[in-house]
Amino acid sequence: MNPTAHAILVFLQTWWVELVCGVVIVAVVPLIAGYVVLVERKLMADMQARLGPMRVGPHGLLQPIADAVKLLIKEDIIPDQSDKLIFWLAPVISMVAALTSMGAIAFGPTFQVARDINIGILFVLGVSSLGFLGIILGGWASNSHYSIIGALRSTAQLVSYETAAGLAIVSALLLSGTLRISAIVEAQQQAGVWFIFLAPVAAFIYLVASIAETNRAPFDLPEAESELVAGYMTEYSGFRWALYFLGEYANMIVVGSVATTLFLGGWLRPFPNVHWLAWLDWLPALIIALIGVYSIHRAGKQPVKVQTGFMWAVGLACFAVAVIFAVPWFVAPLKVIIPGLNGAFWFLLKVSAYIYVFMWLRFTLPRYRFDQLMHLGWYILIPLAIVNVFSVGIAMLLETEFGVTRWLALLLTTIVTLAAAILLVRWHDKRTESASSASLAPESYAG
Amino acid sequence: MLDSVLFYFFGGVAVVGAALMVTSRNAIHSAVFLITTLLATAGIFLQLGAEFLFIAQVILYVGGIMVLFIFVIMLVRLDVALHHIRFRMKSLVVMTVFGVLAAEAGAIIYYARALPGQGLFIQNMAPADKLAPNSEKLAESLFNSYLLPFEIASVLLLVAMVGAVVMAKSKNRTEES
Amino acid sequence: MGPQHPSTHGVLRVKLKLDGERVRGTECVIGYLHRGVEKIAENRSYQQFAPYVDRMDYVAAVSNGLGYCEAVEKLLNVEAPPRARVIRTILAELQRIASHLVWLGTNALDIGALTPLFYCMREREEILKIFEKYCGARLTTHAFRIGGLQYESYDGFEQDVERFCLDFEHRIQDYVDLLTGNSIWIGRTRNVGMLKAADCIALGASGPILRAAGVKWDLRKAQPYAAYEQYKFEIPVGSNGDTYDRYMVRIEEMRQSRLICLQAIEKIPEGPIMGKVGKVIKPSAGEIYHSIEAPKGILGYYIVSDGGTQPYRVRVRPPSFVNLQALDKMVRGHLVADVVAIIGTLDIVLGEVDR
Numbered sequence: 004m005n006p007t008a009h010a011i012l013v014f015l016q017t018w019w020v021e022l023v024c025g026v027v028i029v030a031v032v033p034l035i036a037g038y039v040v041l042v043e044r045k046l047m048a049d050m051q052a053r054l055g056p057m058r059v060g061p062h063g064l065l066q067p068i069a070d071a072v073k074l075l076i077k078e079d080i081i082p083d084q085s086d087k088l089i090f091w092l093a094p095v096i097s098m099v100a101a102l103t104s105m106g107a108i109a110f111g112p113t114f115q116v117a118r119d120i121n122i123g124i125l126f127v128l129g130v131s132s133l134g135f136l137g138i139i140l141g142g143w144a145s146n147s148h149y150s151i152i153g154a155l156r157s158t159a160q161l162v163s164y165e166t167a168a169g170l171a172i173v174s175a176l177l178l179s180g181t182l183r184i185s186a187i188v189e190a191q192q193q194a195g196v197w198f199i200f201l202a203p204v205a206a207f208i209y210l211v212a213s214i215a216e217t218n219r220a221p222f223d224l225p226e227a228e229s230e231l232v233a234g235y236m237t238e239y240s241g242f243r244w245a246l247y248f249l250g251e252y253a254n255m256i257v258v259g260s261v262a263t264t265l266f267l268g269g270w271l272r273p274f275p276n277v278h279w280l281a282w283l284d285w286l287p288a289l290i291i292a293l294i295g296v297y298s299i300h301r302a303g304k305q306p307v308k309v310q311t312g313f314m315w316a317v318g319l320a321c322f323a324v325a326v327i328f329a330v331p332w333f334v335a336p337l338k339v340i341i342p343g344l345n346g347a348f349w350f351l352l353k354v355s356a357y358i359y360v361f362m363w364l365r366f367t368l369p370r371y372r373f374d375q376l377m378h379l380g381w382y383i384l385i386p387l388a389i390v391n392v393f394s395v396g397i398a399m400l401l402e403t404e405f406g407v408t409r410w411l412a413l414l415l416t417t418i419v420t421l422a423a424a425i426l427l428v429r430w431h432d433k434r435t436e437s438a439s440s441a442s443l444a445p446e447s448y449a450g
Numbered sequence: 451m452l453d454s455v456l457f458y459f460f461g462g463v464a465v466v467g468a469a470l471m472v473t474s475r476n477a478i479h480s481a482v483f484l485i486t487t488l489l490a491t492a493g494i495f496l497q498l499g500a501e502f503l504f505i506a507q508v509i510l511y512v513g514g515i516m517v518l519f520i521f522v523i524m525l526v527r528l529d530v531a532l533h534h535i536r537f538r539m540k541s542l543v544v545m546t547v548f549g550v551l552a553a554e555a556g557a558i559i560y561y562a563r564a565l566p567g568q569g570l571f572i573q574n575m576a577p578a579d580k581l582a583p584n585s586e587k588l589a590e591s592l593f594n595s596y597l598l599p600f601e602i603a604s605v606l607l608l609v610a611m612v613g614a615v616v617m618a619k620s621k622n623r624t625e626e627s
Numbered sequence: 628m629g630p631q632h633p634s635t636h637g638v639l640r641v642k643l644k645l646d647g648e649r650v651r652g653t654e655c656v657i658g659y660l661h662r663g664v665e666k667i668a669e670n671r672s673y674q675q676f677a678p679y680v681d682r683m684d685y686v687a688a689v690s691n692g693l694g695y696c697e698a699v700e701k702l703l704n705v706e707a708p709p710r711a712r713v714i715r716t717i718l719a720e721l722q723r724i725a726s727h728l729v730w731l732g733t734n735a736l737d738i739g740a741l742t743p744l745f746y747c748m749r750e751r752e753e754i755l756k757i758f759e760k761y762c763g764a765r766l767t768t769h770a771f772r773i774g775g776l777q778y779e780s781y782d783g784f785e786q787d788v789e790r791f792c793l794d795f796e797h798r799i800q801d802y803v804d805l806l807t808g809n810s811i812w813i814g815r816t817r818n819v820g821m822l823k824a825a826d827c828i829a830l831g832a833s834g835p836i837l838r839a840a841g842v843k844w845d846l847r848k849a850q851p852y853a854a855y856e857q858y859k860f861e862i863p864v865g866s867n868g869d870t871y872d873r874y875m876v877r878i879e880e881m882r883q884s885r886l887i888c889l890q891a892i893e894k895i896p897e898g899p900i901m902g903k904v905g906k907v908i909k910p911s912a913g914e915i916y917h918s919i920e921a922p923k924g925i926l927g928y929y930i931v932s933d934g935g936t937q938p939y940r941v942r943v944r945p946p947s948f949v950n951l952q953a954l955d956k957m958v959r960g961h962l963v964a965d966v967v968a969i970i971g972t973l974d975i976v977l978g979e980v981d982r
Contacts, residue, residue, distance in 0.1 A: 370739025
């Protein structure tokens with residue numbers, strides 16, 4: 004056969020796993036982001052003593068589909084004097100950046116598009132920061148003062164907290180010694196404990212910084228507060244807005260995945276090195292089966308027949324998935340997929356827990372004012388992150404040079420960092436107290 | 451084969467992006483085309499196995515410098531500045547530069563075919579996983595052989611940051627700094 | 628900040644003079660909800676006008692009705708019987724709790740806390756259910772009549788109120804847990820929108836705004852009306868006059884209202900519910916000014932009678948209208964994001980401001 008066809012075949016043979024993973028990411032993640040929106044609405048309703056979307060589909064499960072259809076058939080309004088190319092391009096950049104950065108994330112030991120790229124975590128960080136361009140260009144293309152101001156504010160916030168996030172990641176990277184994602188997870192397996200226990204301050208800084216990165220409450224002033232500035236998304240309607248919105252939720256998934264990889268042990272099960280806990284490997288199948296049992300248990304208590312049928316369907320689906328998880332244990336040739344399957348389960352569970360914390364914080368805390376937000380980022384978070392990098396470095400030094408055991412060194416330095424944190428917060432509070440009681444108004448922010 | 455295709459793809463995008471950037475009338479469009487050129491260059495780096503350079507290009511050039519460029523373009527009124535440009539020999543300069551570049555490109559293509567083993571299509575490239583890990587090698591040389599220049603560069607960056615903050619603040623603040 | 632704005636609590640237009648992000652001055656444009664209520668009063672009989680009064684401060688309709696009925700009773704020189712007075716007090720205090728719940732929910736929502744709104748609405752539902760069982764309406768209740776009450780309290784009224792009040796203590800604790808110690812909340816409200824005591828008195832601000840500035844002035848204690856002198860309750864007073872103090876004052880007022888209700892339902896006196904008022908209300912010529920402590924401040928009615936069945940002039944002194952004048956002073960020097968918090972803390976209802 005001619006060389007081109009041969010080349011294509013060779014390409015497909017070597018890279019088919021990555022291709023499939025890539026296609027799955029591009030096709031499935033927007034849908035998943037839509038369902039994350041539904042989960043957030045249901046969770047918000049649950050925390051607010053109400054039910055959430057219930058009409059569209061059983062228990063509102065078809066709500067994202069209905070929203071997508073509505074947004075697709077909406078009139079595409081483009082502001083008159085706006086820059087058409089940039090107006091079209093901005094949401095695309097946002098979404099593409101989020102999806103591409105997912106390419107380097109390992110959702111399990113086998114599911115990764117950019118297999119074992121040398122610079123794993125840095126790739127994710129760098130490409131997801133391309134999303135800022137989408138925000139700036141979107142604000143510009145809307146041809147409205149308030150959009151530009153909102154876009155600039157949003158970008159300023161993102162850039163400040165990106166620094167803090169990067170420094171927090173550096174601490175975790177010091178512990179693992181490499182940028183490769185699979186090597187980071189293996190380092191956690193060898194250490195026997197997740198890095199969140201070894202560098203808790205870094206994990207906390209990353210949590211706060213990632214909330215600000217994704218423009219979530221309590222840092223969502225640029226997009227939620229409708230004082231005068233309605234944000235860079237104002238002039239976008241229909242599916243363009245949906246692209247921005249889905250890009251934001253995809254970003255949440257990316258940020259959750261990075262935190263899971265670095266701090267929560269990636270695809271490892273809890274206590275990955277403890278051998279007598281190996282029965283925990285059965286947990287995925289067990290958990291899903293338990294959900295199925297609970298579902299069927301509640302089926303009898305539903306008021307309406309349709310709901311009963313629905314709960315039975317959910318229960319049976321859970322059992323089917325549990326069977327899929329359990330079957331490879333018994334069928335010998337399928338045993339190779341166990342680590343991949345289980346790993347994906349644990350990874351997704353941890354990312355979901357992280358996103359749950361995001362949502363929980365959104366419904367509980369009020370919003371920071373923009374200058375308070377920048378104060379928090381520059382005066383508290385970045386200094387704390389720098390101190391944390393120093394302390395983790397000193398801990399590593401103690402371990403290699405003086406032979407102190409790793410966890411003891413880290414414990415000591417974590418205490419020092421926490422002390423520094425408390426001092427920082429005290430100093431910051433005293434400063435804002437004196438500044439605001441001295442004058443009638445709080446001091447202005449930089450930028 | 452795949453490598454050649456990728457190379458020509460990235461190279462083509464880079465050249466087209468650069469051409470569009472130079473010829474576009476709208477400043478923001480130019481900035482966006484420059485971004486495509488930079489990303490294409492980064493792709494070439496990635497293809498050569500220099501992953502760290504690739505991500506450094508993306509983070510620093512595209513994510514930092516281009517964002518800065520775009521801020522400046524947005525916040526400065528360029529149409530006022532453009533009216534003051536009175537350079538008259540534009541077309542002559544353009545044609546000279548274009549001629550020189552075309553001659554260079556032609557010479558490269560012509561002479562490259564004569565070199566043994568080289569040509570327009572690269573047959574056997576070294577596979578990426580046989581190369582030494584990029585970031586580790588870079589870190590080793592930075593912190594061992596080139597430590598002094600590295601530290602000087604860091605101090606320079608720090609001075610630049612402090613200077614930028616001072617310059618930005620001195621406009622607004624009187625005594626409250 | 629245009630008349631259509633989710634955070635101005637009604638159709639209020641605020642022209643902000645800005646210097647960058649700082650507010651240098653404001654100008655309120657009101658009147659978008661003006662319905663000519665005071666003019667309508669001149670063409671209705673005294674009883675016919677009573678439902679119109681509810682529509683002014685539609686969030687606290689019972690208080691409006693209480694003020695009006697008591698004002699006309701003062702004009703007629705008639706007293707409502709003790710049973711009517713006690714039931715009026717209970718309903719007015721429940722209405723105070725409901726009004727403060729609306730304020731708390733919407734103010735928290737403006738500052739970004741999404742959840743307290745739904746918790747407050749849940750509690751308010753219970754109060755509105757009690758109102759509905761009592762007089763058939765939830766919002767614009769027209770609960771009182773001139774001279775007393777029309778409806779006897781229903782069977783189970785005391786139990787409903789008691790059950791609500793006993794439950795409410797935990798609920799208040801919910802809000803306090805969510806907001807009071809929260810450093811973001813404190814950062815958004817402390818030292819924001821300061822209005823000191825001298826300024827309050829000069830501007831005529833009343834209600835929680837005055838009390839948060841440190842002035843212990845509450846008409847329920849200073850000039851008692853209805854059945855307030857029978858009950859023991861505290862007047863919460865702040866010290867700083869900022870938004871945080873106004874928040875604390877209102878939370879504490881909810882607690883005190885709950886205590887008043889609990890004391891009142893223990894002993895509702897028996898007796899008639901309507902005083903000696905004829906079918907046709909025709910007060911002799913004269914004028915009267917009567918004010919009560921509505922949830923938002925001092926609500927006053929100035930009624931001039933010319934001896935006929937329709938009042939000659941009804942002038943309402945709405946608390947929100949007078950309090951809104953303080954907005955300019957409170958907002959100067961703050962950032963735009965604070966304007967929303969400050970408008971919220973004034974607790975204005977445009978129906979009252981514009982009438």
